[in-house]
Amino acid sequence: MDIRARLPVSLPHPNHTTSYWQSPLDGSLADFLSAETVPGDIVDTVVIGSGITGAGVAWNLLQQEKKREGGVVMLEARQTCSSATGRNGGHTKAASYRTFPSHAQTLGLPLAVKIARFEYANIQALHTFAAEHNIECEARSCDTVDVIYDQKQWEECVNAVEMIRRGFVEPGDEKGVGRYTLWSAEEAKTAFLVGGIGMDGESVKGAVSYEAGSIHASKFVYGVLKLCLGDGSMRLFTNTPATKIEKAADNACWAVHTPRGIIRARRVVLATNAYTSFLCDKFHGSIVPLRGQVTAQRPGSNMPPSGLQNTYSFIYNGGYEYMTPRPGSIPDIIIGGGLAKSTDQGLGEYGTTDDSSLNSSISVYLGGAAKTYFGDETWGKDDEQGRVKQEWTGIMGYTPDGFPFVGEVPDIEGMWIAAAFQGHGMVLAWESARALVGLMGREDVSNWFPSPFIVTEERIGRRFEGRRS
Structure with a gap:
């Protein structure tokens, strides 16, 4: 590294x-x-x-x-x-519960709370600015859901949600940054249309939903x-x-x-x-640059004609994918990630600033992800024009x-x-x-x-x- x-x-x-x-x-x-x-x-x-x-x-x-x-x-x-x-994928999604325990441990509870509040305030400020200045950018507030396929991460999720709930005690916090809903595996399958297995055959362990949004950045x-x-x-x-x-x-x-x-x-x-x-x-x-990969996919024939109402992440041992359904009359599904599933577990994507090409192993993986996560029955038949509509890479910066x-x-x-x-x-x-x-x-x-x-x-x-x- x-x-x-x-x-x-x-x-x-x-x-x-x-x-x-x-x-x-x-x-x-x-x-x-x-x-x-x-x-x-x-x-x-x-x-x-x-x-x-x-x-x-x-x-x-x-x-x-x-x-x-x-x-x-x-x-x-x-x-x-x-x-x-x-x-990027279009998410305005903080997922603060995932970092809150480590921030509380290394920085102390007050700073962990401040970071989570800052992330939530940033989402609100972004959407408010778009509305106040009449910027047509498909900005929407909605719930997001993290569907979890690894037992250890599910247990950590439950503990983190309880911890963040205790950390936010001021009036109003529980309606925003502190509002989390935990779902059992069966509840998640019904509420969010997921098929019950992950890309490597793992079963759904549970899910957590919370306030987020999406935007055409x-x-x-x-x-x-x-x-x-x-x-x-x-x-x-x-x-x-x-x-x-x-x-x-x-x-x-x-x-x-x-x-x-x-x-x-x-x-x-x-x-x-x-x-x-x-x-x-x-x-x-x-x-340090890190190249990420994203696809836009046409939904299957059985997916809701009006589009999905939530944004998603699919979390498994070692990695995750994120998914943003485009709102409105274009029901395309934007799904990216797959770094941990590349041939070298993503190592070769670090340090590169070349967004002129794709990682073929990630392309294959992402191409199958949406249908697998939702399952054959929920997804239905692929669009006659093909599942993947467009694919591209982008360079992120890490410290x-x-x-x-x-x-x-x-x-x-x-x-x-x-x-x-x-x-x-x-x-x-x-x-x-x-x-x-x-x-x-x-x-x-x-x-x-x-x-x-x-x-x-x-x-x-x-x-x-x-x-x-």
Whole structure:
């Protein structure tokens, strides 16, 4: 793992697989250029990355700092929102109960509670923003269910749910972050239409449901960026990678090198997730890329015509899959994961930034997953066009301790970061971006933002041993 963790990190691959969520692309923004060359004057802030983190940073900066000289410039190496945000499964799902016991043990109960509250607040903030700004992004709140096929993990689930219930005692908590329902194996089969066995023939041991949601993340980000671009306060340059960042000759600002020229900026924000160490070597080995794989599948003939009402995860010994049914008139089923079922148990997916290809063993596994989990009778016949509609990969960023890096980069004044969201960016990134902008303005965010997320030299120096969730 140490060798994989220290492989060189590249810029985003130019010939990436095509994400289902960007088929078709939004023609008004995908290849947007505010100008043919980058600004020649000094700008206030350059945000590198146009995913949900970059969009959140830009939005919050513009709310607070529209009068700052030079404004905000956003750079994107490929098309708008073409990396992790535009390639994920669509879940807004925290699964806080799975990490709550370990957080309570290693960080103490108050911090464990704060992290779980933060995850829940992030989901609420995301959906609220979409509604308030009329962003059409298929945002829906719904229950999710984790169907568990391993006895040990089922027992751990029951204990974790009881622990998190005891941890949330303030009024209202039990209706949100603390609301969990446990289901027996037979109850789960009936309520959630699962067929009773997993991919390796394991039987269902039980299930847990709780509040979550889903969202078309690309459409959400496009909506946010259109708001940012609306009055000219932000300039966006797609297909314009930042190739190097260094202090300018006078040491008064940053020089951000791009194929369209050099931008001078007072501050730089790295919203670059798994690709961060390409621009800042300090994070080499501490932000580790991991390639994930996702499929979009046509539902079988016996699946509900109106689509499934819940989102799902299928948890087994050593791994899991996640599944998001698309709401509305397109009942496609998005299912990803399968890392532990690849030929090398996923080791070869660490350290790579190549999302131009697929892992064939994971393709085979995911291709059979949905029908197996629901069972032949519930699934019915495959669509005449075939089960798998589209398949793609995406690159996530992981850290040694399982928390993102948020804040000013240690010993590098004026360079800020919000990155490495462990594959859970939809329940971490939006509010982390708000916290980062608060920190940039020297605000105290400690009453709501978890301190373990703050970037420190000690955290950067830890050794990566694999993902923690």
